Amino acid sequence: MRRVLLVCELEEDGKEYLSKNYDLLMAGAATGECDELTEVALAELMASHQPHILLVNSSPATARVLAASDCLELVICARGTPNNVDLNYCRDKGLLLCSTPSRNANSVAEFTIGLMMAATRQIPQSMEAIRDHTIVLEGDPLDGGSKDVTWIHSDLPYIPYERYNSLEIAGATLGLVGLGFIGGLVAEKAKALGMEILVYDPYQNKEALASKGYRLVEFQELIEGSDVISLHAKETEQTRHIINTEVFKTMKPSAYLINTARGSLVNYDDLRQALKSRQIAGAAVDVFPYEPLRSNDPLINTPNLTMTPHIAGASRNVVQHHTRMVMRSIHDFENGEKPKFAVF
Incomplete structure (x- = not known):
């Protein structure tokens, strides 16, 4: 045997x-x-x-x-x-x-959509503001609640409805860098949510993508025209740090970057500076240049950066x-x- x-x-x-x-x-x-x-x-x-x-x-x-x-x-x-x-x-x-x-392609694709939602709607930031008591009041809960529930009070430092006013992804433009199996699934899910799809991938056929309602474009056109950019390219010498300071300079100031592919695709020092200077609106990443992160890594305290510990593929x-x-x-x-x- x-x-x-x-x-x-x-x-x-x-x-x-x-x-x-x-x-x-x-x-x-x-x-x-x-x-x-x-x-x-x-x-x-x-x-x-x-x-x-x-x-x-x-x-x-x-x-x-x-x-x-x-x-x-x-x-x-x-x-x-x-x-x-x-x-x-x-x-x-x-x-x-x-x-x-x-x-794990579908798992990563679903997670990518989740990170995009979390980043664009500022879900982690608003949740943290509740947990650290920034937007809660001292004292006991009101019996019976209030008549008009608006989360507005003169003792709060800001009005959450205004601070976290954010982007609806329906009608927004998603730029996909790489359209392999995972990128393809992300495109399908995003299109179903009403997003316009731009694709940069030298190995794809323009007519084939057009039949799906996607537009194949050059890299720079994608960078300049996308509200959300999601990375799905392979790790090669050509793709290393494909997202860097020069790219952040030409992204929309209101744009978001999502990376569930490989840490090497992004220069994370440049990303940190772009977020600190508000060059872009935000980012969400599941992969890093090294893993696990160390406690003194400056990324941890970078504003408007949603981070998860390489779990996009972790589904049952x-x-x-x-x-x-x-x-x-x-x-x-x-x-x-x-x-x-x-x-x-």
């Missing part, structure tokens, strides 16, 4: 199939552990179990790890991009490598999605076919 080493999360039906049809060993995330396995720990498991198939998430599948099993034929990385797998080793040894592309449905793709790859492999989700 062929052997499988499973060290990533998988739905129970997937585990059941593997346990019935293979000599299955589960460890790490597959058994509910939070921490990913170290290179040493994973190499030891590979050496002792000698699996034909390795199912991994973000644990380091280095050359040392992969070489520890003389029987290895198939590596499945339950991530969109298998950055933790030694691709050169897999190629050199003729190993089949599969991934789970876009497993992601494991369901990648289980479906993992099992498809295994079934294709069993049938002697090239898996649909093969990297090579």
Whole structure:
């Protein structure tokens, strides 16, 4: 019986199939552990179990790890991009490598829309003003409440309805830098909300986008014409710091920047200065140049910056999605076919 080493999360039906049809060993995330396995720990498991198939998430599948099993034929990385797998080793040894592309695409797209709403409607700022008592009054709650609920009082430093008067996204222009799978989903959702869609992506076809109601434009036209700019480009030398001081200078002063893609796309020092000087209205980011942030990072206290700790892809449905793709790859492999989700 062929052997499988499973060290990533998988739905129970997937585990059941593997346990019935293979000599299955589960460890790490597959058994509910939070921490990913170290290179040493994973190499030891590979050496002792000698699996034909390795199912991994973000644990380091280095050359040392992969070489520890003389029987290895198939590596499945339950991530969109298998950055933790030694691709050169897999190629050199003729190993089949599969991934789970876009497993969290809808999760990230929904989160992007959520960040856009939070930033443009100043939801975090207004919530914080209540929690730190800036716009609340001392004393006990009024019995029965007031007749006209307006959150206006002479003892408050400002009127919230006026301070947080903000942008409706219906009718606003969304500029998407990159239109891969996630960017495409964001475009669909934003259009359904009534937004106009501009796209900058050298690999897209103008006529194809026009048929969806999107407009393919040059980078500078997108920067100057968008009310909200959302980043969905890949991390390359060409896209590093594609958003910088020069870009902020030509954005609308009322515009917002959203980044749920990669921290390297934005020069965060430039972003901080643009927000402090009110060069742009605000920003919302889920990714950073390094993670986790340190307590003394100046970004933490930057005004009009909504931040989340790289959780855009964290939905309960992601494991369901990648289980479906993992099992498809295994079934294709069993049938002697090239898996649909093969990297090579």
